[in-house]
Amino acid sequence: MARRSSSAALRKAWNKGLRAVTGQVMRAATKAARSATQDVVPGVAKTPPHPSPGLGDWLAGLATGRAGMRRFRLFRPTGLTAGERPPLIVMLHGCGQDPAGFARSTRMNRIAARERCLVLYPEQSRLANPQRCWNWFDTESGRAQGEAALVLAAIDQVCLLHGADRERVAIVGLSAGAGLAALLATMHPERFQAVAMHSGVPPGLSGSATTALRAMRGKAPAAAIEGGAAWPPLLVIQGNKDSVVAASNAFEAARQWALAAGAATVRDRRLQRGKRLPMTVVEFKRGSTVAATLVEIDGLGHAWSGGPAKEAFSDPTGPDATAMIWRFVAKRFASRR
Template identity: 55%
Template sequence: MRALARAAIQGGRRMAGQLQSVMRQRPPPGPGEWIAGMAAGPGGVRGFHVYRPPDMAPDERLPLLVMLHGCGQTARDFAIGTRMNRLAARERFLVLYPEQDLLANPQGCWNWFELRSGQALAEAATLLSAIDRVCMAHGGDRARVAVAGLSAGAGMAALLGLSAPERFVAVAMHSGVAPGAARSRHSALAAMAGRRAPALGASPAVPLPPLLVLQGDADAVVAPVNGERAARAWAEAGGARPAAAQQRQRGQRLPMRVTAYRRRGRTQVVQVDIHGLGHDWSGGATASPFTDPRGPDASALVWGFVARQLRRLQADAAASGQSTL
């Protein structure tokens, strides 16, 4: 009994410490609300922040984009570096920024690779709890949720889409490794170096959500081949085939090669290879860590991809006489 009591006290102190750590973060600059919160699940307790655009009505329900940071970042770092809040204010959607617990990973990485121990799926379940909490308390629409991530956050975003495909309208991976390429910390290093291929498993009963893959060809942390492997594995799981790649460049930004994978006229996967980009969020804020302002605007690419899936969802619902709102 005493051991249980001590464990409960320690757990309560840890939760209180996490909440204080999250609440101490100053809001990123810009209009709108920056709300701290916590969620508990099989992977433990995780703090988060929610960005709500200005003038949101009390009964309004908006799409929700989950943004999973990379190693060595906080929720605030990721919000500032990606400038996703500015886009959310203009396009009117919510953004959820979960934050990894340093006791779960000293580098602040999401444990996307810990499949053998079960920690990866436990963390994924906790993130689903955070999504539920935000939808219930802050006006998120459960039918219009997408997830995106950078590096370790990209691996966890893909794992969420694979393990709970019915929960997401779209998934975006930036500089990450697809699920199944690693099952432990040791094999994660080999996967990041491009020495292990993803293994998504049997075709899921529920179709996988559409996937956007962003990858720099000068990435020295996650081998560029991982982007192509992630796109192909996801496409093959849904029976999609690649179209001819297209070269694109916007102004003076780094050029990119875009490959769409389609099935029955619908795009299931889009692979974007960015020439000259390292292990950074493309087109991010100047002077922020893990961003490269020279690249195409990854935040705009992510939201554009998500918005297309939302429009398709609305069109399908209208054709069937249903409502997505």
């Protein structure tokens, strides 16, 4: 009887922690979500339109693995030729988002159409998380690793069926997607040439839903670094007014990558583009090689910097995160040609 009571208490604590993690993120997006849906007629279901009409195909796919299955969308730009091996950018959405919304918010497909890239958008299931958050925090049960494996399965499918170049793959994420992106990069560094985290929590700070909220608030102890010498270069973007993910998580991510690479040189500069929010950019280098780049944006909350105002988790007043990510990724892709 005691064992049953203990198990029930653990399940109750886990569910309470999960609700706290996803609930805080979703509340932060309520205002933005209302503006994004105010033109929808009540009671009328709408099929999400192509997020980038005229720029390429918006293809549907399904990845399977031990953690079940996940749908995904693939943007394939117009004009790719038979035998061409385009690079691949993997985009992991945040809580309350889906591939179409994330594509509209980031506008990554516009860059992909111009630069002849494929863009993969894995989709979290409501069965796996009611708010569609990737379970980046649940490493103790193996749920996070299972979702990471599903993302790898989707990448393999795209490489096999659509000719993506396995030597030029980058992974990008927002919020919960950023947490999973970083976890993937540390678990399978040989699979990625670059990783970009926007408003996320780095690996090692949480093992379950009950500890995730503490990590998001920046109250988790620093993580131990093991076997990180081969991690791909990191770009981390963070707003200093983020009320969901504390800015200290961005510094912790950069610290992890710098320590893993033995990076000692730090370059610090202040930038502002036009009337956009100013930012501080810090580079952690070993010799001439940049291991991690930290971008902290003054006044930015929990939102994609530079995204359109009508989308949830999107702030047009910030510097263009998508352009920054592409410049960062393009340098790594160029070195693999």
